[in-house]
Amino acid sequence: xxxxxxxxxxxxxxxxxxxxxxxxxxxxxxxxxxxxxxxxxxxxxxxxxxxxxxxxxxxxxxxxxxxxxxxxxxxxxxxxxxxxxxxxxxxxxxxxxxxxxxxxxxxxxxxxxxxxxxxxxxxxxxxxxxxxxxxxxxxxxxxxxxxxxxxxxxxxxxxxxxxxxxxxxxxxxxxxxxxxxxxxxxxxxxxxxxxxxxxxxxxxxxxxxxxxxxxxxxxxxxxxxxxxxxxxxxxxxxxxxxxxxxxxxxxxxxxxxxxxxxxxxxxxxxxxxxxxxxxxxxxxxxxxxxxxxxxxx
Amino acid sequence: xxxxxxxxxxxxxxxxxxxxxxxxxxxxxxxxxxxxxxxxxxxxxxxxxxxxxxxxxxxxxxxxxxxxxxxxxxxxxxxxxxxxxxxxxxxxxxxxxxxxxxxxxxxxxxxxxxxxxxxxxxxxxxxxxxxxxxxxxxxxxxxxxxxxxxxxxxxxxxxxxxxxxxxxxxxxxxxxxxxxxxxxxxxxxxxxxxxxxxxxxxxxxxxxxxxxxxxxxxxxxxxxxxxxxxxxxxxxxxxxxxxxxxxxxxxxxxxxxxxxxxxxxxxxxxxxxxxxxx
Numbered sequence: 058x059x060x061x062x063x064x065x066x067x068x069x070x071x072x073x074x075x076x077x078x079x080x081x082x083x084x085x086x087x088x089x090x091x092x093x094x095x096x097x098x099x100x101x102x103x104x105x106x107x108x109x110x111x112x113x114x115x116x117x118x119x120x121x122x123x124x125x126x127x128x129x130x131x132x133x134x135x136x137x138x139x140x141x142x143x144x145x146x147x148x149x150x151x152x153x154x155x156x157x158x159x160x161x162x163x164x165x166x167x168x169x170x171x172x173x174x175x176x177x178x179x180x181x182x183x184x185x186x187x188x189x190x191x192x193x194x195x196x197x198x199x200x201x202x203x204x205x206x207x208x209x210x211x212x213x214x215x216x217x218x219x220x221x222x223x224x225x226x227x228x229x230x231x232x233x234x235x236x237x238x239x240x241x242x243x244x245x246x247x248x249x250x251x252x253x254x255x256x257x258x259x260x261x262x263x264x265x266x267x268x269x270x271x272x273x274x275x276x277x278x279x280x281x282x283x284x285x286x287x288x289x290x291x292x293x294x295x296x297x298x299x300x301x302x303x304x305x306x307x308x309x310x311x312x313x314x315x316x317x318x319x320x321x322x323x324x325x326x327x328x329x330x331x332x333x334x335x336x337x338x339x340x341x342x343x344x345x346x347x348x349x350x351x352x353x354x
Numbered sequence: 355x356x357x358x359x360x361x362x363x364x365x366x367x368x369x370x371x372x373x374x375x376x377x378x379x380x381x382x383x384x385x386x387x388x389x390x391x392x393x394x395x396x397x398x399x400x401x402x403x404x405x406x407x408x409x410x411x412x413x414x415x416x417x418x419x420x421x422x423x424x425x426x427x428x429x430x431x432x433x434x435x436x437x438x439x440x441x442x443x444x445x446x447x448x449x450x451x452x453x454x455x456x457x458x459x460x461x462x463x464x465x466x467x468x469x470x471x472x473x474x475x476x477x478x479x480x481x482x483x484x485x486x487x488x489x490x491x492x493x494x495x496x497x498x499x500x501x502x503x504x505x506x507x508x509x510x511x512x513x514x515x516x517x518x519x520x521x522x523x524x525x526x527x528x529x530x531x532x533x534x535x536x537x538x539x540x541x542x543x544x545x546x547x548x549x550x551x552x553x554x555x556x557x558x559x560x561x562x563x564x565x566x567x568x569x570x571x572x573x574x575x576x577x578x579x580x581x582x583x584x585x586x587x588x589x590x591x592x593x594x595x596x597x598x599x600x601x602x603x604x605x606x607x608x609x610x611x612x613x614x615x616x617x618x619x620x621x622x623x624x625x626x627x628x629x630x631x632x
Contacts, residue, residue: 070459072535076452077464079445083505087483088471094482105485152376155369168618169377172384175614175621177564179582180607183589184387187596195386198403227380232625239626288477291566295586309477309567316481317571329478340473 096333098326105322117327126303127328130311133218137225137307138286145226146278149233153241154267156234171231178228182295185224186211189296214304217297221305224292229285233278240274241267273347280343287335308332384607390600391415398596414601418588421598424605426577427584434499434569434580435562439555442506446554447547449505450513451539455525465514471507476568484571494574502568509554516550517543553624556617563610581606 099118102111121127156166173181188195189210197207211220248270252262268275290309293299299306299314312332316325390398391414392407418424452458453465476483483502484493492498520543528538544551566582573583588602614621 070456073452073456073458073461076448076456076535076539077468080449080468080505080510081464083445083501084468084471084507087486087502087504088474088479089467091479091481091483091486092471092474094486095478098482103485105488152373156373164618166373166377167622168615169380171618171622172611172614173380175560176607176611177566177582177585179564179566179586180603181383183585183599183603184383186589187390187600188383188386190594190596193399193596195382195403198401202402227383230380235622235626288475290477291582294566294570295589312477312481313567313571316484322481322485326481329481333474333478336473336475336478 092333095326095329098323099330101323101326103322103326105320110323113323117324118330120324121327121331126306127308127311129303130299130306130308131331133305134287134289134307134309136218137222137289138283140222141225141229141286142279142282144222145229145233146275146282148226149230149237149278150271150275152230153234153237154263156238170234173228174231178291179295181228182224182292185220185292186296189220211297211305212301214301217301217305221289221292221296224296225286225289228292229282233282236278236281237271237274240271244270276343276346280339280346283339284336287332287339308335384611387600387603387607390596391604393597395597414595414597415605417595417598418601418605422584422588422602423576424581424584424602427579427581427606428609430578431563431580431582433496435559437500438503438562439558441500441504442509442558443551443555445505446509446513447539447544447551449510450517451543453510453514454517455522468507468510476502480568480571483568487572493572494578496578498572499569499578499580503562503565506558509558512550512554513547516547520546552620553627556621556624560621 098110100112100114102113102116104110187193189212191197191207191209191212194210196210200207209216211217244267248266249262252266257265288309289307290313293305293307293310294313297305299310308328309332312325312328315321315328389405389407392410392412393404394407394409394411394413397404397408449468453461479502487493487498487501490498492501524542524546525538528542533542564582565580566586569580569583570586573579579587585602585606589599
């Protein structure tokens with residue numbers, strides 16, 4: 058009997074490794090190994106054709122420091138992330154707390170807010186590139202209808218980033234609302250009933266009750282939107298291609314162009330390194346905050 | 355009617371108006387896309403804009419389908435998304451079962467290792483992943499598109515959580531009856547975690563369907579283009595015909611939107627419970 062148990066245990070060990078092996082191999086080969094190699098490549102000059110790797114120490118990074126376009130990409134990415142988090146999360150929070158407090162949101166409205174999110178970013182951005190067209194686009198037509206001057210939108214270096222931001226708020230709003238609505242559903246009704254009986258107005262209820270009780274969800278939405286915003290690529294690629302004159306370029310777009318248009322893989326790897334640090338910092342902050350902000354109902 | 359009731363009524367009406375207005379704003383780009391795709395060319399440049407296709411025409415759809423093989427794009431997207439979903443679910447089920455049921459050396463290490471891949475996005479790995487793929491000769495092949503997404507840490511994690519919450523007696527009973535481990539996974543565990551599998555499958559499918567960065571890096575030839583890549587290259591910056599461009603995006607987006615409308619409750623519930631999309 059004892060022998061049989063040991064055998065069985067041994068066999069299951071063996072099974073366990075067999076069961077996790079495919080995932081480990083796939084992720085190890087296609088995720089972990091390239092991730093480490095990218096970090097290593099950032100210290101090399103990589104020639105992909107002759108497969109020559111020349112050690113250049115920190116040269117890629119010193120180039121990066123002087124690279125004005127990359128600096129522009131960094132600041133654009135941060136500005137973008139800031140506005141997306143602020144606007145998309147804030148509008149979603151206000152809208153979803155309005156909805157859930159007074160009425161059940163019908164399926165039709167839900168669809169209206171959520172369809173942009175499930176649609177492919179590329180296809181939606183193509184539609185918006187038409188809306189943004191300075192001459193025939195709907196936005197300038199509407200501005201003209203109400204007697205306002207048209208804007209350059211994606212065609213002007215001043216408006217390009219703004220255009221990308223407005224598009225992305227539209228695109229992410231529905232997702233944030235779903236998360237907020239789910240969070241709001243977890244808050245017991247009795248808190249609201251008690252507050253109403255005590256004579257609290259809607260604004261007091263929002264700031265003193267909804268926001269504090271929703272804190273973990275808010276933290277999640279902020280972090281999640283930040284990470285997603287730092288990765289911004291599809292809409293910039295389609296709407297502006299980072300232009301005009303690099304006015305709306307972002308970190309991932311620069312990285313993409315450096316590697317896959319200019320074939321400067323070592324330099325692109327150093328950008329990826331910087332980008333990885335950015336994501337890492339946000340993730341660490343997430344862990345630090347979310348462990349502190351647990352709310353028990 | 356008291357004053358309080360009147361103000362409550364106006365509040366409700368204002369709320370309704372704001373919901374409807376915001377809803378219309380959200381839908382407007384799709385409405386304009388469809389209207390434009392049916393609008394005769396000369397109406398596209400008139401001011402004020404025509405809010406309804408008068409008269410409607412199929413000209414742009416004809417032109418769009420002549421310019422690009424949308425059926426092929428659909429086929430490619432379906433192949434990629436289905437294989438992606440199937441393999442992530444299958445591998446996730448096996449690994450999730452192992453992490454939930456067995457105790458083995460280095461278990462914690464392997465689990466953290468798998469989860470750590472969530473922290474390193476494809477944007478970081480793409481640079482050397484491309485070099486690896488070219489060494490394998492997988493650039494511009496289906497294998498190349500699929501390789502980095504063949505397994506998903508997200509799927510492993512959710513499978514483990516779900517299987518861990520199930521009564522262990524079930525597995526023990528099956529073992530006593532002499533069922534092999536694989537048989538337990540597929541005939542006992544799998545049916546029980548069906549709804550979680552469906553949620554994971556759905557999120558993986560939407561992500562794969564909309565995925566752009568890696569496909570655009572690895573695909574060179576037209577015959578492998580997925581829908582997002584096809585649409586992105588349909589937009590030619592030097593020769594813009596907005597009518598056929600909107601017809602193309604209508605073809606590319608509307609079928610998915612219709613499918614979504616049928617599954618909406620399920621999709622929203624799935625995303626609200628899992629929270630993340632990877």
